[in-house]
Amino acid sequence: MTSPLPASDAGGPLSHIRVLDLTEFLAGPYGTQILGDLGAEIIKIESVHGDSSRSVPPNFVAGSSTYFACINRNKKSIVIDLKSPEGVEIVRDLARKCDVLFENRRPGVLARMGLSYEDIAKQNPGIVWCSVSGFGQDGPDRDHAAYDMIVQAMSGGMSLTGEKGGRPVRAGVPIGDLAAGMYGVIGVLAALTKRAQTGLGDYIDVAMLDVQVSFLNYQAANYLHSGKVPGPQGREHDSLPTYRCFEARDGVELAITANTEKMWQDMCRVLGVPHLIDDPRFLTVPDRNRHRAELIALLEAAFKTKDADEWVKLLRAEGVPVGPVNTIDRALAEPQIAHRGMVLELKGHDHDQRVRVAGDPIKMKRSRRKAHRFPPRLAQDTLDVLTNTLGYSAERAEALVRKAVVSTPETVTAGRTPAKKG
Secondary structure, three states: OOOOOOHHHOOOOOOOOEEEEEOOOOHHHHHHHHHHHOOOEEEEEEOOOOOHHHHOOOOEEOOEEHHHHOOOOOEEEEEEOOOOHHHHHHHHHHHHOOOEEEEOOOOOHHHHHOOOHHHHHHHOOOOEEEEEEOOOOOOOOOOOOOOHHHHHHHHOOHHHOOOOOOOOOOOOOOHHHHHHHHHHHHHHHHHHHHHHHHOOOEEEEEEHHHHHHHOOHHHHHHHHHHOOOOOOOOOEOOOOOOEEEEEOOOOOEEEEEOOOHHHHHHHHHHHOOHHHHHOHHHOOHHHHHHOHHHHHHHHHHHHOOOOHHHHHHHHHHOOOOEEEOOOHHHHHOOHHHHHOOOEEEEEOOOOOOEEEEEOOOOOOOOOOOOOOOOOOOOOOOHHHHHHHHOOOOHHHHHHHHHOOOEEOHHHHHHHHOOOOOO
């Protein structure tokens, strides 16, 4: 079990980096959480209402949704009124003391508030500014709203997802958001590496739609070469008939990727159908593709003779890649996932600050974060950031609270208390 420690004490390869986090909801917060998992100090700026993901139903812990909890660990929360000139000036002060500014507002929103990369870079030439948006900072769709499903749809990715002959469906995980956050991190790390040589930061423009188009990968290349438009891939692969899912006797589906000749032959032997190896219809991959329907029918019948767990054990023993098509409960109970620490328990100082979330997939031997900080309560770190990070006097910080330029947990709570009628 991990214990809560301040980000500055937790270690990690980016423990020398401070990030100003102006993100909300999913794509941006996921990106800054990756940086925080790597040890960076993350100062998250929120409105008095908080990041909108704090209120996503149906599950809540410590006053915020589990949606918020899973993408905002290892962060500090400061509430600033960005509609006030004094609030914008606080952000400018913070930007001067930060290595990275990460934001995912619509293009032009921050500039209209008086916050632009050009102005900030004049005061802090080393800052790395990363903007994640739906369509990017330029182009005809620049100002349109975009969410995960929109970019999955527009990119063509949805047209490849679903059963053959069926309607397009979105991926069950929000790859539009998450992948954009990841690419933002890649850009930030590259810019920080370059800054170590030049002393100058950079501006990074990541569009969710661009990322999804890059994920088309070989499907895009195939179309651009042949002119043939691919359709839904379903539970199989267009080119490899033994790269697909099969249902076992107990109704659990298995994903099989018997891609090489050896894997194909070993699979046939394990399934008890070794005669298929020398069957003229199935001698080579092109042969198996031409007779795909006949082959799949024979393999489906063979897989129906044993339960999924039995097949996994037998096939893995022969080096044939196989895995069950798990529901989330089965996936999170997998021994391998538990061994790798991919179910992470977060524990804060207060009794209600207990939550389990998906863990950090980056494992580092020499430099890794030793502990994780529970996702912050709204405005939890406002006074700490003002006085310790910015060096404001206690009197100045208190004056800013009185004027509602910034908020503390107490003033946020008071502001949310409904007025009594009558």
